[in-house]
Amino acid sequence: MSGPPEALRSVVVACPCGEVYELKPEYAGRLLECPACGRPLRAGPAPGAAPRAPAPDVDPAFDRDVFLLNQRVFRIASEYEIWSAEGQPILFVHRPTYPVRTAVAYVLATVATLVALAWLTRLAHTAPPGAGVVLALLAYPLAALTFIVVSMSLRPLRHVTVYRDDSRRAAVLRVRQDQRFAFLTRTYTVLTPSGEPLARLRKTYLHNVVRKRWYVEAPDGQLLGMAIEDSMILSLLRRVLGTFFGLLRTNFVLVYPTEEVFGEFNRKFTLLDRYVLDLSLDRERTFDRRVALALGVMLDTGERR
CATH class of the missing domain: 2.30.30 (SH3 type barrels.)
Structure with missing residues (x-):
């Protein structure tokens, strides 16, 4: 029957x-x-929907809805193995750290801070009484600001490169850090290997105070989507308790400009850093998978989770 x-x-x-x-x-x-x-x-595929055929104009490594990101441990640089949902390696991500150049930047920033502090202290002693008190109160905050500005301005840019495999011979995607020093907003540009811009990733530090949020924009500035911390309540708890032994892991939902959810980026509860980028809700694949993967990488390495 x-x-x-x-x-x-x-x-x-x-x-x-x-x-x-x-x-x-x-x-x-x-x-x-x-x-x-x-x-x-x-709720499943739309009535009459047929299984999706491979896209002829998309790199097979990106022609999927689920990416598993496995961060390599005990490495100086930030490195990730990208697996398919079946557990097969498909890509490799490398973001250099430059520890020596970063240390030099901090040393120079310390010298600049001490010079600024000495100059402000001397100025406070020679200034009229009222102005001297004000300068003395401002000396340490201004010295701290000097350290932040100088150190961030001298630190090397840390671009991200996505390779075909861990031999790092064939690049398939790049993410360029646009600024050394960013006061309120930091941006990254997603590029093809030939340098063609695909999108810009933007985060505003003021949002991090309450609920983290990243914006994805087209090269012409049009908003394509956002990555938002998964819960307002959980985000506030994280500000107070931190990760709380891994129980308050920072996860993100991916939404269109209309705030319709099309994916999520979740950290798994394991001893190692493992993440799942799931775009299954974007059944029409209107969101570029290359940009989505770049966003997923930055949601970890760009947030220092």
Whole structure:
């Protein structure tokens, strides 16, 4: 005996929190919310949707919805192995650290700070009484500001390169750090190996006070999407308690400018740093997977999680 027609079959949705729902066929393809945990869920493919064929104009390494990022440990540089959902290595990410040049920058910043502090102290002693008190109060804050500005201005830029494998012979993507010193906003430009800009990643430090947020913009400045810390309540707890022994891991949801969720970037609870970039909700693949992977890498190395 044959089963019900395809159009009349119910849609079964399983949430990562463990809940399973059986929905009416008319919900197929719709974006819903799990009543138990609030996680956004896509109720299966839209009616009549066929399996997606490989995209002919997309590098096979990027032609997927799930990327597993495994950070290599005991390395000076930031390095990640990128795996497919099946656990096969597909890409390799390298971001240099430059410890010697960074140490030199800190030494020079310390010298500049001591010079500024000595000059301000001498100026406070020779100034009229009222002005001298003000200069004495401002001496240490200005010296600290001198250290921050000089050290950040002299530190080398840390660009990110995505390679075909860990031989680091064939680059497939680059992420350029645009500024050495950034006061309120820092940006990174996602580039093809030939230097063609794909997108700009922007974060504003003021947002980090409450809830971290990254913006993804097209080369012409048009907003393409955002990565937002997963929960306002959890973000506030992280500001007070930190990661709390790994229980308050910083995760992000990826949203379109309309704030519709199309993906997530989650850190797994393991001894090693492992992350999952899941773009399964972007079924039409309107968001460039190259940009998404660059964003995922920066959500870790750019946030120093």
